[in-house]
Amino acid sequence: MKTLLTTALAAGALAATALTGPAFADVEKAKALIEKYSKLPSFEAPGPAFDAKACMADKKMFVIPLTNANPFNAAISQGFVDAAEIVGFELRDWETQMDPAGWIQGINTAVAEGYDLIDLQGGLPPEFVQPQIMEARNAGTKVTATHNWDATTQAIPDFMDSAANTDYVTVGEIIAAWAIAQTDGNVNALVLGPDEITPTAPLRDAILTYLKANCPDCKATYINVPVTEWATKGQPAVQNALLADPTINYVLPVYDSMAQFIVPAIQIAGSDAKIVSYNGTPFVLDMMRDGDIVEMNVGESLGWVGMAGTDANMRLLCGLDPVTKLNTPAYIFTDANVETAGNPATFNDGYGDVHIEGFKKLWGIE
Amino acid sequence: MPAPTTTEGYEERIAALEAKLQVLEASVEQAEARRSWDWKDWLERYGLILAWIAIILVLGFFKPAQMFAWNSYASMLGSNAMVVVLTLALIIPLTTGDFDLSVASVMGLSSMLIAVLNVKMGYPIGGAIIIALVAGAVIGAINAFFILYFGVFSLIVTLGTGYFINGLILWVSNSGTIAGVSMDLVHAVILTRFLGIPIGFYYALILTVVLWYVFQHTALGRRMLFVGRGREVARLSGVNVNRVRAGALIASSVMAAFAGVLYTGMRGTADPSSALAFLLPAFAAAFLGSTAIYPGRFNAPGAFVAVFVLSTGIMGLNFLGVDSFVQNLFYGGGLVIAVAISQLIRGRKPMA
Numbered sequence: 001m002k003t004l005l006t007t008a009l010a011a012g013a014l015a016a017t018a019l020t021g022p023a024f025a026d027v028e029k030a031k032a033l034i035e036k037y038s039k040l041p042s043f044e045a046p047g048p049a050f051d052a053k054a055c056m057a058d059k060k061m062f063v064i065p066l067t068n069a070n071p072f073n074a075a076i077s078q079g080f081v082d083a084a085e086i087v088g089f090e091l092r093d094w095e096t097q098m099d100p101a102g103w104i105q106g107i108n109t110a111v112a113e114g115y116d117l118i119d120l121q122g123g124l125p126p127e128f129v130q131p132q133i134m135e136a137r138n139a140g141t142k143v144t145a146t147h148n149w150d151a152t153t154q155a156i157p158d159f160m161d162s163a164a165n166t167d168y169v170t171v172g173e174i175i176a177a178w179a180i181a182q183t184d185g186n187v188n189a190l191v192l193g194p195d196e197i198t199p200t201a202p203l204r205d206a207i208l209t210y211l212k213a214n215c216p217d218c219k220a221t222y223i224n225v226p227v228t229e230w231a232t233k234g235q236p237a238v239q240n241a242l243l244a245d246p247t248i249n250y251v252l253p254v255y256d257s258m259a260q261f262i263v264p265a266i267q268i269a270g271s272d273a274k275i276v277s278y279n280g281t282p283f284v285l286d287m288m289r290d291g292d293i294v295e296m297n298v299g300e301s302l303g304w305v306g307m308a309g310t311d312a313n314m315r316l317l318c319g320l321d322p323v324t325k326l327n328t329p330a331y332i333f334t335d336a337n338v339e340t341a342g343n344p345a346t347f348n349d350g351y352g353d354v355h356i357e358g359f360k361k362l363w364g365i366e
Numbered sequence: 367m368p369a370p371t372t373t374e375g376y377e378e379r380i381a382a383l384e385a386k387l388q389v390l391e392a393s394v395e396q397a398e399a400r401r402s403w404d405w406k407d408w409l410e411r412y413g414l415i416l417a418w419i420a421i422i423l424v425l426g427f428f429k430p431a432q433m434f435a436w437n438s439y440a441s442m443l444g445s446n447a448m449v450v451v452l453t454l455a456l457i458i459p460l461t462t463g464d465f466d467l468s469v470a471s472v473m474g475l476s477s478m479l480i481a482v483l484n485v486k487m488g489y490p491i492g493g494a495i496i497i498a499l500v501a502g503a504v505i506g507a508i509n510a511f512f513i514l515y516f517g518v519f520s521l522i523v524t525l526g527t528g529y530f531i532n533g534l535i536l537w538v539s540n541s542g543t544i545a546g547v548s549m550d551l552v553h554a555v556i557l558t559r560f561l562g563i564p565i566g567f568y569y570a571l572i573l574t575v576v577l578w579y580v581f582q583h584t585a586l587g588r589r590m591l592f593v594g595r596g597r598e599v600a601r602l603s604g605v606n607v608n609r610v611r612a613g614a615l616i617a618s619s620v621m622a623a624f625a626g627v628l629y630t631g632m633r634g635t636a637d638p639s640s641a642l643a644f645l646l647p648a649f650a651a652a653f654l655g656s657t658a659i660y661p662g663r664f665n666a667p668g669a670f671v672a673v674f675v676l677s678t679g680i681m682g683l684n685f686l687g688v689d690s691f692v693q694n695l696f697y698g699g700g701l702v703i704a705v706a707i708s709q710l711i712r713g714r715k716p717m718a
Contacts, residue, residue: 069541069638224690231640232647233693236677239441240684244432260543260635268441268556268564268632283545283635290546291634344546 025185025215030177034332037174041329041351043358046311047321052087052363055318060090061117062110066124067098072302073122075347076147079306087363100128107132111139117313120145125198130159137161142316146309150202151325164312164326168199171278171298171330172206178276178296179250180215187211187218188247190238193254195224203254203278230261238265242273253277256284256297263293280333285345289338297333301351304328307359379604384585410711414658418675425682432685436562442681444556444564448628450673451570452648454577455621457664460652462614463594464520468509468528469622469648472502474641476626478535481544481636491548495627502623505531506616514608535638543637547630555631566628577666590614650701651676657708
């Protein structure tokens, strides 16, 4: 009788499961994604090979970073400079301090001095300088942006000639997958981001969507904290969220620089939550190496980003098939490999340097 | 405005002035005591504390589990230590009639100097802190030099020096954030707790008491108030106005540098820009605090309470899960309304 009852209950449970769908997290899928991006990046050519020296012989490029006072942008600019040196064309890296006046002056200078292409690099919002972009294009200068929009969910506006975009969706998915894999599908995440920054939306949505789709029991709350208020609002927001819900086990800021305000919030609130984030910013990798709160960080070689941006720009200038997605792969840093990023960490170490040889070969330079 | 060159009779004149003032204050107090209990006066003094209690009760009605939990307050008190110290730094020159807009920059510079010296250059943390505090004193002296020697308005001088310091911070840090500051400092600021509250809070509390004592119970405090209320009158009475103003500016910068020590200790990290965002909350707390405890004067206990009234509101709004912009409405709107109500009670007399 007991066996019969058990069988009946089991059958009932099975039927209920069949009706509602499996209520289990797809931990295996998450682990597979983690494994894929834990491997050292390999070089995949973004397009067919071409003779870069010949096509760039009479052309010059002008790069305007969001700001030079940010090591992130400085590292990308260095990638552009290195690429121009390898190919042998004139490239100017404009000095700016995150001021629209400086960006506008840069565009005007590029047009006046007859540059063939202007690249708004690393998050400089082209919308802010749309009239100047139109003017530049009317004068025959091509205008593009590197590492600003998402490659799949955001369209390049019509007022731009092109753009070399980043796969932010995959980055967001890796972050969410990590939390699922580490907790066996019991994630209670606090996701943070500054909504005013262009890549926040794809990163934020990818994290939240992946958690929802692959982990029915996982919980996630999102808080918007503008960049200028990370210190004054970010820390109290995280601290109070952890006090309100002590079961939060992951804090997922979409940009890792926020970690400096989240670590004290976690410590003061007496929480065990871990931080997982994106950007591979050196000081955050240092925090990972020296402490236990930053658990994983998705990075990308910024020198590679600069070279990939140069590649896309050269193709645009030379009339080749356009490349709108940077081929810079995401790479996972944890305690296991953080030493490879250097001590103190840098923006370029730890990723290997297959891209240098890869691009040289692609551009016909040996 | 030349300072009196002779000190002959100076202390006597000051002592006589203070004696007169004490007699005057005593007679006013007696007159006040003779009157029946003045509810307006009481409400003005303690209105902010009542508002604090009201905020806790109203928000507690919606979120009792969090708003009535000691742990929430312990965390909130511990994480605002540097804001209290920065606010105290502001009220010193405000009392002597000068604005110091460079305090947040000094806090940022001190924070970054500690990180650069300790992490990049291998200085012991104690030495790094002392250098940061000395740097604060030097900046205070530079502010005082330009304000007093050239007679430039303090707002302009400190706006300029603040901007200059921001450049210095970017230069010494190579525009980057530096992590890995000695854990000894982190332990000395947030990881050690007393009654559940991170110990940084008690440093802020001690400084508040010290400043309260200096302002309320010492001749120096009274001289500072004279200078702030009327420089010319103070000068004619024999107060060395320049010395008092210079001292206040230097003390302000050293205090701001100490806020930087706490800021670095809280995070174990220093970055080139985030400290600047604390200027507005500190000003808000300084002015809100001047409406309470000793209304009409910038005062340390008022500033202390004001910081925590504002952060209690923010904490409650966080618990309620309201959008980020509501916090701005609360901070900005709350400040203007609180100061306006206080003025209404005082019969719209101009604030000092």
